[in-house]
Amino acid sequence: MFIDSHCHLDRLDLGRHDGSLANLINAAGEAGVEEMLCVAIDLNQFDEMYAKVEPFSNVYASAGVHPCHVNECPWDEQRLRKAAANKRIVALGETGLDYYYSSELAEEQKESFAGHLRLGSELGLPVIVHTRDARQDTLDIIREHGDPKTAGVLHCFTESLEMAQAALEMNYFISFSGIITFKTAEELREVVKAVPMEKILIETDSPYLAPVPYRGKQNEPTYVPKVAECIADLKGLRVEEVAEITKNNFYTLFSKARQG
Template sequence: MLLVDSHCHLDGLDYHSLHKDVDDVLAKAAARDVNFFLAVATTLPGYRSMRERVGERHNVVFSCGVHPLNQDEEYDVEALRRLAAEEGVVALGETGLDYFYTPETKARQQASFINHIRIGRELNKPVIIHTRDARADTLAILGEENVTDCGGVLHCFTEDKETAGKLLDLGLYISFSGIVTFRNAGQLREAARYVPLDRLLVETDSPYLAPVPHRGKENQPAMVRDVAEFLAELKGVAVAELAQITTENFARLFHIDASRLCSAR
């Protein structure tokens, strides 16, 4: 069985007391059949430092982007375009809109979101989308900017079944994190039952949002196994089947040769 952590922040883990290094993190994941990883950036300097820390690995690919909560200062859009075109980068992001924490940067967030989608379309690389308290604007921009041309995923999905339907209509994938295991996540579980298997991804968003039974601890890529097991039960399929389908979905969305994923085991 092969599981993919489709969204983790490998630069954000505790390398002082919990993990010796990136090799240690990936070995712990491999022990639970998690063997391929998408390491996601939230700033351009963070992308550079993350690549330096992780190095070139057969089983790790990268995204490059500026998170909507990191819009206090403008960034160089040409630098984003240049870095996103680098080998090993399979996606733009994470990008999107977050009006919960920083509504005062709405206009800058929207402009940045549009830039990411346009560069994604230029480079034929999908976008990784974050949204919080910004459902209507997120859907509007995705439609207006023809995100279907490059594709993408709404990561760490926390919206409802109706929103899931609109995203699916745009050709997007939907990724579930440990939040789906939380006790108060009934609406989210309803959405997870609704999303077809062939549009589903699993992720940790580590080091955040550790799934049950690890709540309160640092999340790490190994714990995507817990998310997959929970979703498999929710969907009424074997975990091995869910692993195979979500791995195939990942390869299709991010244009990764299936043989590369298979050899990561």
């Protein structure tokens, strides 16, 4: 059984599934993807997102604000606390820092990121972290405001081995997406080889970043086995082993999902 640890089901074009999210989830199940985590990016859209996924017992959700959305959705602890109280919420985020697209909002991003980390510690929820062109600030904020007990995950990881190692020292997991299948991702594949299997998650980040051979098409949870296959090749494991280990890692990090 595969688990897609990071997808955006509310942002998918469901046309090829007759407009039905249930059909998409069933298609993923036929590919062996039995559970998935739908990740929030904006509390202004949270209620609509949650309403779409809440009926599906095999879909978990998060609550949070993406760093590129802090302008229209600034840090609001009470609003996030209320969203996180929903029964299928197993994590906060995605949050973090993105200086590639929104460097002019760096201070607002830092405030929001630190707030997510502090609240995650209080609520016992891990934090899903987005980081781009902000390696040192990301690590510094996790060290200052994060909680190694609840920890979190650096999702869709594309950074250096040194950053991965620093995150691992703080009990964070590293999640890899379809990017590792791209021809241009040789350095990232070396990171995959170096990260211990017991700290790896797999994801699609759909509808973005479809893995080879689907690159250029809309990504879907159905394709997360391609990420597992690449990791299996790099690690010298059977894909079934990667599926089992990453499933157990998912439940270790997102302990509320295991309880559910």
